[in-house]
Amino acid sequence: MHYTGPVYRHPLEANTPILEITYGCSWNKCAFCNMYKGVKFGASPMEHIEEDLQELAGVYPHNLQKITVANGDPFALSTKKLLEISDMIREYFPEISVISCQTSIRNIMHKKQDELNQLYEAMYDDIYIGVESGCETC
Numbered sequence: 001m002h003y004t005g006p007v008y009r010h011p012l013e014a015n016t017p018i019l020e021i022t023y024g025c026s027w028n029k030c031a032f033c034n035m036y037k038g039v040k041f042g043a044s045p046m047e048h049i050e051e052d053l054q055e056l057a058g059v060y061p062h063n064l065q066k067i068t069v070a071n072g073d074p075f076a077l078s079t080k081k082l083l084e085i086s087d088m089i090r091e092y093f094p095e096i097s098v099i100s101c102q103t104s105i106r107n108i109m110h111k112k113q114d115e116l117n118q119l120y121e122a123m124y125d126d127i128y129i130g131v132e133s134g135c136e137t138c
């Protein structure tokens with residue numbers, strides 16, 4: 001698997017495979033957070049994502065229902081890219097019904113309503129938002 005820097009697993013995702021599609025956090029400035037300090041934010045190459053899906057397909061069942069995309073801020077990617085990734089996930093796991101991720105409220109706010117609807121239709125419907133969403137200045 002291509003994992004870059006620390007990878008955090010939400011407790012509710014204890015049994016969910018983690019697929020890296022970004023690394024670090026695109027904001028990385030919250031005063032209280034050192035999760036991705038020292039990791040420059042970036043997007044994983046599509047070939048790495050596909051290689052990791054091939055590896056996961058050798059371990060997890062074909063009828064896997066849920067996958068987590070990481071790391072800190074996948075919604076920093078364009079909607080087009082996120083839809084390409086969800087299409088690729090379903091090539092390997094056709095019965096996926098939920099794609100979960102952690103992301104910052106800023107990157108959700110940067111997407112239009114119709115984009116959010118498309119992402120929801122593409123199974124991005126279990127999104128964890130951190131406490132940074134409650135602070136204007138952190």
Ligand code: SF4
Binds near residue numbers: 027029030033034072
């Ligand atoms: S947005 Fe989240 S991951 Fe990024 S610095 Fe803030 S708390 Fe940490």
